[in-house]
Amino acid sequence: MKFLIVTLCMIATICAYHIKKNEHNLKIGKVEYTRIPVKYSFGKLDKSSIIPTEELLKRFAHKMDASPQAGTQAVLNDYADKIFTNLQNLMIHNGFDPLEMPDLHTGFNYTLIITYYGDLDLTNGWLSDISTMHRGGDVLVEYSSNTRNLEITVPITFNDMMFTYDYAATIMGLGPKGGIDGKITDINIEAKLGFNTETFEATLEEFYITHTGTIHVEFNGNDLIDWLLNLLTDVATVILKEAILLVVEGIVRDGLNTAVDAINDAINGFLNPTTPIPSTTVATFMFK
Template structure:
């Protein structure tokens, strides 16, 4: 974390005359934040991440009788969440008085791959199939606000703005092949919601932990926060 503070400090101070922070230094800062987030995701078991068990019901009419079946998905995993990275320039958020109040950045997730085991039951038939998942990345918006008393940025928004295409392939359903299209659609919707939830809750909280470990008090005069107030808060 010390390296992160030094890089940001050098970039901000040397970036422009009149103590106006150089925005390029924010790119280095965000890259280091993302590097730490990637490590946290791996160390905390989120890459690969276990996918929740889920199931889908279906039915069909055979000889005038409506039969109901169920496809259970279990032993699922997905790899690739730790591919999150900065994809656009980071920028300061400033108020009407040109004082820094936060920062924003465009982030992206790379390609993600996953797998489920599927047990489908219909009229006492129960083939086990493999479900393969391929997600072509995602766009993520990040925004943090400056806590002027603590001299730290706080993660406010980490939101999936565009989810890449989700390709699903299923092998092994044999006689229940007629449910493939419905099952594929179900998996696409489920995985879409799962990725958004992980990014906007778990990954946001982890990003906040990374930011909380970066004390920017030495940059107080530049960022417009009050290091002395931060020190008093820490004493309490």
């Protein structure tokens, strides 16, 4: 009897899907994260490889010295490319690409004539090509003579990132299992770094995702009927995008903090704390 009822419900849903597919109501519950990897931090990585060279610092100083007035902007694309190249190498050589993803679990309900309840588990996830992180435009440096602060705006973007997961779903007694392949494109991030010319310290001041990208999901390993495939695709797309953005944000933020620490180390190495630093221009705070 239970099998007959479920079968009738499925038939009704299949018939109604093509007629009212835009009138359904999908609600996704809170996403639970488990088996969260602990290797996302850059804290133990060697920072020496991204310390700016003296030549690059001199080029920066020369640009700012040529136009020291308030509001001056200098494009430091060469140095940013060096930072990103070294961060890419650090990611690859220290096991950040491909990157292990956390397991995800969520419940959902789907209303189309009747309401269906279900659960979706995503396990054994991997995200690859996160090391394609690169400069997404001009890196601008603005200096204010009033505050004696530098503000550095760094646009960041990624090439297509690929991901895989195993999935297991439970919907009205059905329990399909299989795999998920997909990609996410056009994630853009903007970071703002500051440099205090009084304390000679760089900081990561702002960090935000300006475009969350577009995600594409494909199920494999199990032949799913159209309405079930679309339902699972809708659920997986929402929770996967959230998880990927959280991981990407964490990786990029840690990477930038590592770069900031390296810049501070470099500046401390170039400056002699016992020697007075002239304060006439932005250029002279770096070199005597």
